[in-house]
Amino acid sequence: xxxxxxxxPLSDRLMVSATGVYAIALVGYAAQAAYGVRGRVGRTxxxxxxxGVAGEAPAGGSGEVAVGTxxxxxxxxxxxxxxxxxxxxxxxxxxxTVARGLAAGRAPWGNLYEFATGSALATVGVFLVLLARxxxxxxxxxxxxxxxxxMGLALTVFYAPSGPLIPALNSSWLAIHVTAAVVSSGIFTxxxxxxxxxxxxxAADRRVRxxxxxxxxxxxxxxxxxxxxxxxxxxxxxxxxxxxxxxAVIAGAIWAEAxxxxxxxxxxxxxxxxxxxxxxxxxxxxxxxxxxxxxAAAWIALAAFAAFLFNLFGVNIWISxxxxxx
Amino acid sequence: xxxxxxxGAPTGATTGTGALAGAHRAGLDTRPEEPRPxxxxxxxxxxxxxxxxxxxxxxxxxxxxxxxxxxxGSVLPQxxxxxxxxxxxxRANPDLAxxxxxxxxxxxxxxxxxxxIYLLLVVSLLGCVVPRTRLHLRALxxxxxxxxxxxxxxxxxxxxxxxxxxADVLAATRVELRRRGFRVDRAGDALAAEKGYLRETGNxxxxxxxxxxxGGVVLGSLFAVKGSVLVEEGEGFANTPVAYxxxxxxxxxxxxxxxxxxxxxxxxxxxxAESGPQRGAAREFAADVTxxxxxxxxxxxxxxxxNHPLDAGGETVYLIGHGYAPxxxxxxxxxxxxxxxxxPFLPQDGNFASSGVVKVPDGLPQDLGxxxxxxxxxxxxxxxxxxxxxxxAKAPAVFLTAYAGxxxxxxxxxxxxxxxxxxxxxxxxxxxxxxxxxxxxxEVVTLPDGMGSLTFDGYLRWANFRIARDPGGPVVLGSALxxxxxxGLSLAIRRRRVWLRATPTGDGRTVVEAAGLTxxxxxxRGADFTDLVARLRTATGGAPAAPVAxxxxxx
Numbered sequence: 001x002x003x004x005x006x007x008x009p010l011s012d013r014l015m016v017s018a019t020g021v022y023a024i025a026l027v028g029y030a031a032q033a034a035y036g037v038r039g040r041v042g043r044t045x046x047x048x049x050x051x052g053v054a055g056e057a058p059a060g061g062s063g064e065v066a067v068g069t070x071x072x073x074x075x076x077x078x079x080x081x082x083x084x085x086x087x088x089x090x091x092x093x094x095x096x097t098v099a100r101g102l103a104a105g106r107a108p109w110g111n112l113y114e115f116a117t118g119s120a121l122a123t124v125g126v127f128l129v130l131l132a133r134x135x136x137x138x139x140x141x142x143x144x145x146x147x148x149x150x151m152g153l154a155l156t157v158f159y160a161p162s163g164p165l166i167p168a169l170n171s172s173w174l175a176i177h178v179t180a181a182v183v184s185s186g187i188f189t190x191x192x193x194x195x196x197x198x199x200x201x202x203a204a205d206r207r208v209r210x211x212x213x214x215x216x217x218x219x220x221x222x223x224x225x226x227x228x229x230x231x232x233x234x235x236x237x238x239x240x241x242x243x244x245x246x247x248a249v250i251a252g253a254i255w256a257e258a259x260x261x262x263x264x265x266x267x268x269x270x271x272x273x274x275x276x277x278x279x280x281x282x283x284x285x286x287x288x289x290x291x292x293x294x295x296a297a298a299w300i301a302l303a304a305f306a307a308f309l310f311n312l313f314g315v316n317i318w319i320s321x322x323x324x325x326x
Numbered sequence: 327x328x329x330x331x332x333x334g335a336p337t338g339a340t341t342g343t344g345a346l347a348g349a350h351r352a353g354l355d356t357r358p359e360e361p362r363p364x365x366x367x368x369x370x371x372x373x374x375x376x377x378x379x380x381x382x383x384x385x386x387x388x389x390x391x392x393x394x395x396x397x398x399g400s401v402l403p404q405x406x407x408x409x410x411x412x413x414x415x416x417r418a419n420p421d422l423a424x425x426x427x428x429x430x431x432x433x434x435x436x437x438x439x440x441x442x443i444y445l446l447l448v449v450s451l452l453g454c455v456v457p458r459t460r461l462h463l464r465a466l467x468x469x470x471x472x473x474x475x476x477x478x479x480x481x482x483x484x485x486x487x488x489x490x491x492x493a494d495v496l497a498a499t500r501v502e503l504r505r506r507g508f509r510v511d512r513a514g515d516a517l518a519a520e521k522g523y524l525r526e527t528g529n530x531x532x533x534x535x536x537x538x539x540x541g542g543v544v545l546g547s548l549f550a551v552k553g554s555v556l557v558e559e560g561e562g563f564a565n566t567p568v569a570y571x572x573x574x575x576x577x578x579x580x581x582x583x584x585x586x587x588x589x590x591x592x593x594x595x596x597x598x599a600e601s602g603p604q605r606g607a608a609r610e611f612a613a614d615v616t617x618x619x620x621x622x623x624x625x626x627x628x629x630x631x632x633n634h635p636l637d638a639g640g641e642t643v644y645l646i647g648h649g650y651a652p653x654x655x656x657x658x659x660x661x662x663x664x665x666x667x668x669x670p671f672l673p674q675d676g677n678f679a680s681s682g683v684v685k686v687p688d689g690l691p692q693d694l695g696x697x698x699x700x701x702x703x704x705x706x707x708x709x710x711x712x713x714x715x716x717x718x719a720k721a722p723a724v725f726l727t728a729y730a731g732x733x734x735x736x737x738x739x740x741x742x743x744x745x746x747x748x749x750x751x752x753x754x755x756x757x758x759x760x761x762x763x764x765x766x767x768x769e770v771v772t773l774p775d776g777m778g779s780l781t782f783d784g785y786l787r788w789a790n791f792r793i794a795r796d797p798g799g800p801v802v803l804g805s806a807l808x809x810x811x812x813x814g815l816s817l818a819i820r821r822r823r824v825w826l827r828a829t830p831t832g833d834g835r836t837v838v839e840a841a842g843l844t845x846x847x848x849x850x851r852g853a854d855f856t857d858l859v860a861r862l863r864t865a866t867g868g869a870p871a872a873p874v875a876x877x878x879x880x881x
Contacts, residue, residue, distance in 0.1 A: 163604045167611050167632040239817040246813060250806045259633045261552065261644040261792040263799055264543075266407055266435050271400040275393045282389040284817075289382045300390070307393070319400060 007103035008162040014096035015117060019151040021089035022124070022144055028082030029140030033220055035075035079137045086131075086144070090124045097121055103162045109178035110165050112316055116154035118178075119312065120147045122186025126237075130190060136233065138224035142193035173255035180248035185312060187241030188280075191234050192305040195298050197221050198230035202295060231294065235287060238301060242280050249273050268319040272311035279304030379446070380453030388447045395443055399434030402426065406433065448540065455533045462526045469511040470520035473825035474841075483841035484859050488867040492828035492836045495866040499826050502865045506858070508824065516827040528815025535812055538805025546798030548578045551641070553793050558651050558668055559786040562590040565641065565793065585640040589617035592627070594648055594787040598718050606677065606717055613645050613789045630791070640795055647790035649673045649680055652700045652724055653783040656686050659776050664689025668786045671700045672744055677714040678702050683746040685733050690777055693733040695746045698726035700785065712764070724765045724782045728754045728773055822855070826862065838866055 097118065101108040108114045127143045130136045165174070200221030204214030214222060252273065253263040264270060283304055286297035378384055403411035412432050416423040430437030477483050488495060492515060499517055503510050508519035553573035557563050565588065567573055567581040575581045597610040613630045619639040630636045636643040649671060656665035664686060671682030684696035703716035704723035712725045731751030734741065741747060754761040756774045763771040765782035772779045824842045831837055840862055842855045 161603045163599070163602065163607070164609065166608045168608075171633040173633075243810060243813045243817060246806075246810055250803075250810065253806070254803065255633075257799060258635060259644075261635070261642065261646065261794045262796070263802060266399055266404060268400040271396055275396050278389055278393040278396070282386055282393065285382060285386045285389060289386055291383070292386060315400070 005103075007099045011096045011099035011103060011162070014092050014099065015151070016155060018089045018093035018096060019148060019155065021085050021092060022148050022151065025082045025085035025089060026141060026144040026148055028078050028085060029137065029144060032075045032079035032082060032137060033141055033224055035078065079140070082140055083131060083137060086124060086128065086140070090121070090128060093117070093121050093124065100162055104164060106165055107175040107179065109174060109182060110163075110169055111160045112158040112313070113154050113160045115178070115182065115312060116150045116158055118182040119185040119189070120150045120154070122183045123147050123150075123189040124186075126183075126186040126190045130233075130237070136194075139190065139193045139197065139233070142196055143190055146189055146193075168259060171255060171259065173251060173258070177248060177251040177255050180244055180251055181312075184241050184245040184248055185308065187237055187244065188305055188308055191237035191241060192302065194230050194234035194237060195301045195305075197224065198227055198234055199295065199298050199302075201225065201230055202227040202298075231298070234298070234301065238280060238283060242284065245277060245280065249277060268315045269311060272307055272315055276304055276307040276311055279307055376453060379450050380457075382454075385447065385450045385454070388443055388450060392443050392447065395434070395440050398431050402431050402434075404432060404434060406436065444540075448537065451533055451537065455530055455537075458526070459530050462523075462530060465526070466523055470509055470518040470823065472513050473516035473518050473827055477825055477827055477839040477841040480841040480843065483839065484863075485837060485839040486863055486866075487831070488836050488838060489834065490836060490867040492830050495828040495836055495838055496826070498865045499828075499862055502858075502862055503824060508822075515829055516825060519824045519826075520822065522819050522821035524815050525819040525821045526816070528812040528817075528819065530812070532809050532812030532816055535805045535809035539802050539809065542798040542801030542803075542805055544798070545801055546576065546796045548576050550576045550796040550798060551579050551581075551584065551794065552796075554646070554790060555793065556670055556788050556790050557589075557591045558670060558788040559591050559594055562588060563791070564588040565638075570793075585619075585638070586621060587617060587619050587638040587641070588621065589615045589636075589638070589643070591615055591789055594789050596648060596718065596787065598716070608717070611645060611648060613648075613791075630789075638793075641793050642795065644792040644794070645789055646792045649788055649790075650678065650700050650702060650719065650722075651786045651788045652682075652698070652722075653785060654684055654696070655781040655783055656684070656690075656694065656778060657781075658689050658778040662689070664778070666783075670743075670788045671698075675714070676717065678717045679714040682744055685735065685743075685746070687733055687735045690730075691775075692730040692777070693735070693751070694773070694777055695729040695731075695733055695748070695751055696726050696780065697729070697746050698724050700724050719785060722767060722785055725762070726765070726780075727760055727762050728777065728780075730754055730775060730777055824855075824858065828866075836866075838863075 097108055100114065104110070109118055123143060124147055127136070127139065130139075200218040201224070204218035204222035205227050207214045207218070208222070213219075252270070256265065256267075256270070257263040279300060283297055283301045286292040286300050292300075403415050405412050415432075426432065430439065434440055474480065478485065490498075496512060496515075496517055500510050500512070503517070503519045506521070508521040509523075510517055510519040512518075551574070553570040555563055555569060555571050563569055565584045565586060567584065573581065591613055593614040595610065595612045595614070596608070599605050599607045599609055611632055614627065615630055615636070616625050616627050617636065617638060618625050628636055630643060630645045632645055635645070650673075651668040651670040653668040654665065655663060658664050665684070669682055669684050671680035673680045680700045680702075682698060682700065684694075684698065686694040686696075699712065701712055701714040701723050702719040703714050703721050704725075705713055705715045705721075707713050712723075729746065729748050729751035731748075734747050734750065754774045754777065761774050763780075765771060765780075767782060767784045770779050770781045822842060824840065826838065826840045829837045829839075840859050842858070
């Protein structure tokens, strides 16, 4: 077992490496997205031809199909490399987080640096879980962009050396409440990536239906996945995150009862947790309400995530309250 | 409340996707459609109001409003959170603050408009949960809806021909569906199967439990008690209303019925990081107390820490703050002791530079008032003057000045023990300048103008305890956990319907048609339906499904 004074700097170095690896993976996903558009065009062009020849030549029977496949193949290789890099970055990141926890002898969620890196870890973790189930590489750019940003900010602005906890945080609820909040942040970040991509793809779809050319970004988004599929991914992710977030709030209330004598006191952090919760509840309702499905619901989801982010960072930085120590 | 397609039946169902929406109208949405716009009769208006209030769109708008309404409370200081910051805001913004106050913006969460929003939400929720509970109970008792005549019209419908007789097909299908947890019903040549009833159960449980949470909060506002008291080391506290510095009983609480416990603070321990980047950060606060649940009960010793409150016979004692109480002795010019006590000072910064006052009303030619700072680790900074550089008492010192005159204690008006009203007092002078003194423990200073002498004897620590009980707490927790369970069920479970019809062709073969519906938020058919149909096909002796069906499923 390594001594804490070795573990802490090791953790810092691993964290920097993970950030670098993520940054490269991010470029990979972006490249795949850019090439992937042509791939989709090739594919959509290929379909009628493919259908026409399906009876006689089951695979690769037409020139169009071949072209499409080759272009997709190139993007595909880049995408696969990006996934591999994401895995590598995640391994480094996870090791860094564990080392940090071991160095301090506690759950590494005690200050803003640890929240930010923890949330980034959760985001990549959720993305990888999703990747294992379905090919959601098209979300890679929008998932890794906030991850790299959060890691960069954490390492430069929020950085705090490893250390023990102040008494107010010294509770087993730290591990429960904050872990739930950190994992929720990962889930909501991935959901947001899908939501943003959905809005772009949907905008492009509507322009195309109106007989106009889609914009560059929305065109790329549309090339990556259908708006319906993106919307579904976003919904499923939020539907998974919302109960967890509910649990995080409940666990926080139980802890607040033990530490501050009341389970709810409208402390700014509590207030913004409430706002986030209500907005995500609004999103889930909007998806079942005529006239609000689709874009309106997506905007509510984005507002909910904005409230969530503000709670995670803004409240700690700009508003003083009982959670200020973080 | 997810009432979308139910309450907004006419619009809700038609905007759905193709066959699904049609089926909603036909099968899943059993609520009768309301008649066209009501007349102006009172009944019509009542119906209109009910429709409006219970519509999903209203609930959604109210939810968004609730989120928006909660925002100002996090930006502006709130009386319920900290009245002192509200007073400061009033001082800093004398023109704006009264207007904000008129809009209840310093009491957002107790304001009429905030209450209006959540009460309307409660009405909306009730208007939704009650009829839906009735419908759901009916659905639980009812048989799965009969198969639509034209199964092939439903999205994802499939059909195949088998040599097995129709009865065998239906029997095999029934076994297969049962095995998967479907409730199966046979009507003529068709099977109707449904599962996922727990989804709606969870949904209703979630919303009902939210009402439980609110009920618990109301219970708390009626029956909760909270108060706080500052106790110096060596001092005691008996749980009676007069012993509190501050006590807020709920509306229906008789303060004379507080549980009769008592405690003494034997020792308060504070530990801070001595070195490293977090030097000065708190490491441990512990209050060693001796307490009795009742005056006759045996004394027990325990330690109250942050995050580890003491459960004292129905109320809970929390450690929420601490500070220093310097001890002073004041003697008159003849050397007789006229004052000897520890005086709690209030910490003003992270290094516990603490301010306070000593009031000596008797035994001197005039009332004496001492205004002082206690610095636990005192350093005189060239720019900032005396400051404390560490929160622990490593080099404690007191910096003080003195006033003589009328303290105003005889007027009988309540006044703060932490503030000196110097309106009718004059600052003592020495050598033409205001009198100032710096004392370390044990030092004595002679006060000017024959006001005797003052000794700084050392210090005690004090602890601030919050004592609270909230009978609504367990109700809120229980309801919140039920809500979580309900939420999990309603989001994880999918309600599914499967129909299968077996029609003999007359030449010994059987035509089998199968169709399914998933009623979930536009997640569409899951791959599991395709899988299910494939299984049914195999189970009923049909040819294996073409790969087309599986490939069509994109996610």
